[in-house]
Each structure stands twice: as C-alpha cells, then as structure tokens.
Amino acid sequence: xxxxxxxxxxxxxxxxxxxxxxxxxxxxxxxxxxxxxxxxxxxxxxxxxxxxxxxxxxxxxxxxxxxxxxxxxxxxxxxxxxxxxxxxxxxxxxxxxxxxxxxxxxxxxxxxxxxxxxxxxxxxxxxxxxxxxxxxxxxxxxxxxxxxxxxxxxxxxxxxxxxxxxxxxxxxx
Amino acid sequence: xxxxxxxxxxxxxxxxxxxxxxxxxxxxxxxxxxxxxxxxxxxxxxxxxxxxxxxxxxxxxxxxxxxxxxxxxxxxxxxxxxxxxxxxxxxxxxxxxxxxxxxxxxxxxxxxxxxxxxxxxxxxxxxxxxxxxxxxxxxxxxxxxxxxxxxxxxxxxxxxxxxxxxxxxxxxxxxxxxxxxxxxxxxxxxxxxxxxxxxxxxxxxxxxxxxxxxxxxxxxxxxxxxxxxxxxxxxxxxxxxxxxxxxxxxxxxxxxxxxxxxxxxxxxxxxxxxxxxxxxxxxxxxxxxxxxxxxxxxxxxxxxxxxxxxxxxxxxxxxxxxxxxxxxxxxxxxxxxxxxxxxxxxxxxxxxxxxxxxxxxxxxxxxxxxxxxxxxxxxxxxxxxxxxxxxxxxxxxxxxxxxxxxxxxxxxxxxxxxxxxx
Numbered sequence: 001x002x003x004x005x006x007x008x009x010x011x012x013x014x015x016x017x018x019x020x021x022x023x024x025x026x027x028x029x030x031x032x033x034x035x036x037x038x039x040x041x042x043x044x045x046x047x048x049x050x051x052x053x054x055x056x057x058x059x060x061x062x063x064x065x066x067x068x069x070x071x072x073x074x075x076x077x078x079x080x081x082x083x084x085x086x087x088x089x090x091x092x093x094x095x096x097x098x099x100x101x102x103x104x105x106x107x108x109x110x111x112x113x114x115x116x117x118x119x120x121x122x123x124x125x126x127x128x129x130x131x132x133x134x135x136x137x138x139x140x141x142x143x144x145x146x147x148x149x150x151x152x153x154x155x156x157x158x159x160x161x162x163x164x165x166x167x168x169x170x171x172x173x
Numbered sequence: 174x175x176x177x178x179x180x181x182x183x184x185x186x187x188x189x190x191x192x193x194x195x196x197x198x199x200x201x202x203x204x205x206x207x208x209x210x211x212x213x214x215x216x217x218x219x220x221x222x223x224x225x226x227x228x229x230x231x232x233x234x235x236x237x238x239x240x241x242x243x244x245x246x247x248x249x250x251x252x253x254x255x256x257x258x259x260x261x262x263x264x265x266x267x268x269x270x271x272x273x274x275x276x277x278x279x280x281x282x283x284x285x286x287x288x289x290x291x292x293x294x295x296x297x298x299x300x301x302x303x304x305x306x307x308x309x310x311x312x313x314x315x316x317x318x319x320x321x322x323x324x325x326x327x328x329x330x331x332x333x334x335x336x337x338x339x340x341x342x343x344x345x346x347x348x349x350x351x352x353x354x355x356x357x358x359x360x361x362x363x364x365x366x367x368x369x370x371x372x373x374x375x376x377x378x379x380x381x382x383x384x385x386x387x388x389x390x391x392x393x394x395x396x397x398x399x400x401x402x403x404x405x406x407x408x409x410x411x412x413x414x415x416x417x418x419x420x421x422x423x424x425x426x427x428x429x430x431x432x433x434x435x436x437x438x439x440x441x442x443x444x445x446x447x448x449x450x451x452x453x454x455x456x457x458x459x460x461x462x463x464x465x466x467x468x469x470x471x472x473x474x475x476x477x478x479x480x481x482x483x484x485x486x487x488x489x490x491x492x493x494x495x496x497x498x499x500x501x502x503x504x505x506x507x508x509x510x511x512x513x514x515x516x517x518x519x520x521x522x523x524x525x526x527x528x529x530x531x532x533x534x535x536x537x538x539x540x541x542x543x544x545x546x547x548x549x550x551x552x553x554x555x556x557x558x559x560x561x562x563x564x565x566x567x568x569x570x571x572x573x574x575x576x577x578x579x580x581x582x583x584x585x586x587x588x589x590x591x592x593x594x595x
Contacts, residue, residue: 008325008327010316010325012316012325013315014321021319025321047322047437048319053434053435053437072337073338073340073341074336075333075334075340077387078385078386078387079385080327081306081329095445108443108444112445114322135340135344152326168344170343170390171349
C-alpha cells in the first residue's frame, strides 16, 4: 500500500516500489536523518537516488548523518502558490550545506538539503524570525510528522551554534 | 575536479549540418488572456499562419513535433484537421528550452530520411486553462515520491525553484535588483513597438523595484506574463527553404536540453549561480563557427529578468559575474549594440515556452519585423530604425542571432541562426 499523507493541503504519496524515498522518510519518522552511502565510493548522497552519482554503484547503506549546516541559498516566498501556504507568508525554503561532506568530492559540491525555516517545535517561523535568517545562518534539522511512517525534515536556527554577525539577505525587506 | 572537467564536450566533431537546414515559415495566434479556443484550435490557427508565411501547402509538410506539459493537443489531431499526412510526428514533454531542442530533432529526422519538412508547434491556454505559475489545478495535484523533496516545502513554481540560483548570484557577485530590472525596462521598450504584445507599456527600474515582491528576489514585474496562444515554426532543408516565399533563416548550430551535473537535483553541484549555458556554450559556438561577439541580436529566455541575465553571462556575452553590468548598460536595448528579445519576449509579448523569441529572430534576420512602420509599394515594411515609443523595432543589418532557451538553472538549449549568404 502506498503511504499517503495529507500535509499542508497536499496529498504526499510514496509508492511501495519507491524503496529509496520510503526508507528516507521512514527514518525521518523515527527522528533519524540518514542518507545513502555508496559502498564503492564511501560518499553520501542527497536526495535519494538509485545509484551512486560518482561510481554508478547500486549498493549502499543508510547511515546516520548529523543534521547541521549553514544556509547556502534560499527562496523567501511572499506570494504563495499552494493555498495552505498563504497563511504562512513570508515563508522560507532553505537550501542548507551540510557540514558533512561539504566541498567533496569536488570544490563546489555539497549535500544541499531543502526544508522550510521552522521554529524548534516545527511550526513555520514568523516574519520577525524570517528577517534574521540568510546565507550563512547556522541551522539544525527538525522533523515534522506527516503520517505514520512519514515525516519531513525541516530547518531551525541552531541556538547552540556561533552565528555570523550579519547573514546575507536580499537588500529589500 | 573543476567545473570544466566534469563534462567535457567534443567540440571538434564534424559540423556538416551547419548551414544545411533553415526555418522556412513562422506563425502565431494572437497573445491573449481568455482565448475562448481549444488548444487544438489554437494550434491549427498558428500552423496555418506559418504555412501561409512559407507558402507551403498541406502536401508539403510531412513531419510534426510538439511540446507540452500535458496541457496541449497531440500532433495527429492537428495534422488531420489541416489535411497533413504525416511521415513522422512526436509529442514531447517539456516547456522552456524545448524549441531549440526540437529544431535539432527536426534536422536529425530529415537528415535520416524519415520526412522532409517539419512543423513544430506549442499550443497553450497558459492563462485560462493550465497556468504555468502553478496556481489553480497545478497546485492541487498529488505530490509523488521525488517531488516531495521540493513541492512539500512550498518550493514548486518556477520562481520559487529558481530563487536560490538568483539570490546566490547576488551574493557571489554583488548583482543588484536595480541592474536586473533593466531587463524589464528593455523588453517593455521593445514591446511598446510590437502591436502583438500583451503588455505594451514602457516600464522604469522604479516601476519594477516598487512592484510587490512575489518570491525574493522577484518582484511582480521581474516575472513573465501568462497568456493563451499558439506558435509554429517550419523547419526544412536550406534548398527547399530557398524555394519558399520568405528568405530562409539558416540554422548554424543547435544545443538541446544541455544539463549541469546532477540533473536529478542540480543544486547538489555548484557553483549554483552558474547555469547550464556554461556547458551549452561549448557546443553552441564551435558548432556555429562564431562567438558571442559576432551576434547581432539575442533571444535570451525571459521567464524572469534574472534568467535573461544569467544566460547572457554564461554563454559568454560578458565576463562571469558581470551580467548585472551587461544588462543595465544599454547593450540589450533597441539602439544598443546587441538587443535582446526585440518582441518584448515572455515578460511583455506573451508566454509561449520560448517559441516567440525564435520567431522574432527569424523576422529580424529577414529584415521584416512586424512593427508599425509603413508598408511600401513593394509590400515590404519601410523600417525607420526610430525606436521611440510606437515606432520601429527592426535592428539594422542583422546577420547572426542567438537564442538561449531556459528550462531551469540546470537545463538549457540554444541556437544560432544566420541570414542566407546566397
């Protein structure tokens, strides 16, 4: 049976045969962030794929990865498309460089993991918090349940990390 | 591993198709909101106009290609309506960056002897039926598997998906919103001289910056228009094109859906402020035998002001990082050294997933852009080259054009066309 979760008015669906996404989101539901690690390359990859992008190796293990990093870039949405997001504008979609494997296997590569900017409890960050976040902000991962066996990774400001004096933000507020 | 070493192209492969094929006819419907026509009717209308433009009849066309995102009509219906018996057809999935790729496919199938002349169309009710921005029906569809990694985050529409590239370009190179707004200023100037354009009003940098923010860094006026329309281009061999009504626009080089690494999610491989043109240019220029400095008119895809700038930069029209300076220098405006999207493009004329920008450059090469200049006794427009509002938009002595098609930061297509040297 496919897993179907209603989330923000969207029917999020993971088919049985989609083993990679099934496992990824199932670990998230357990509060674990795991990525595929290619057996031949020893390299982690995101999002889930069916082979190792560096070696074509189809064998891998799901290994725990620290959900910490810095904002590489973002989208800050003021005019939402999906109806359920309209009540949360402005909201941010963060593209986060994980500390793990940053700059590997080549200089400009990183595990760039998507997620919304949320509060520690998983609720959308309010506008005054959005205004403090930009490129360079240190964040940590939190999970938000969709349905049984399915949670989504999101990002919240890492309270324990040393933050940049002024993360880069688009000049117009 | 440097960016360049990841995907090396053999740019020395034989260029024997350079200058062998041409665009023999172009046509379009009106650009409207609320067409009150089916996509089948729109397609028929545009193809008929392209046939009339070329002078080709139903018996002369035996190939058809179309592209869509499941929001259009299949080629066999349209061909049947027009009495065209097909030796070849294909309906391809995709939007921006399709037209240059499909022109390449048309050349390939003609060269393979599969057919002789191909009509390529895109028919869409992009405003009244399936909105490209993703509102309405598109925001309500189930989100399956791989799509969850973006759509679940309200990261769905084109502007939302591309925003990290645009913002990172500002961060990496100091590009400003005002610089990029000049793309809208230029294209709106061009549209004011295009009777077909949906938006004909000239805009200022302040108009753009003061319009409401949609998704940073995009203001409303940084975004293209959504319209209902169909467009058509007819491709055939240069020899056959020379027998047609219009002067051929000769195809020198095509690139089709060239991708950055990790096309499953291109953001994994940076620099993310670099777009697919960085790779595509290594095919485009050597195969055409010319460089950006030789080009008279560009057609850099303007889904957003930023997409025009990023592509002009990565195809080498200026130094990497100098795109903001380039688009705000006046070069891309009519009267400048290398105008871009002289029809007003997607920002102003209408949204066609790239085809109207190629049609415009075909007309530029013919020297017969359809502006408001008077028509002389020989039936041709007497172009004044006065680019003031409501006037001319024909560029003087156009020999070479470049179209730079955009699907997303990670995928692009391109084409160089030339005036027939004969």
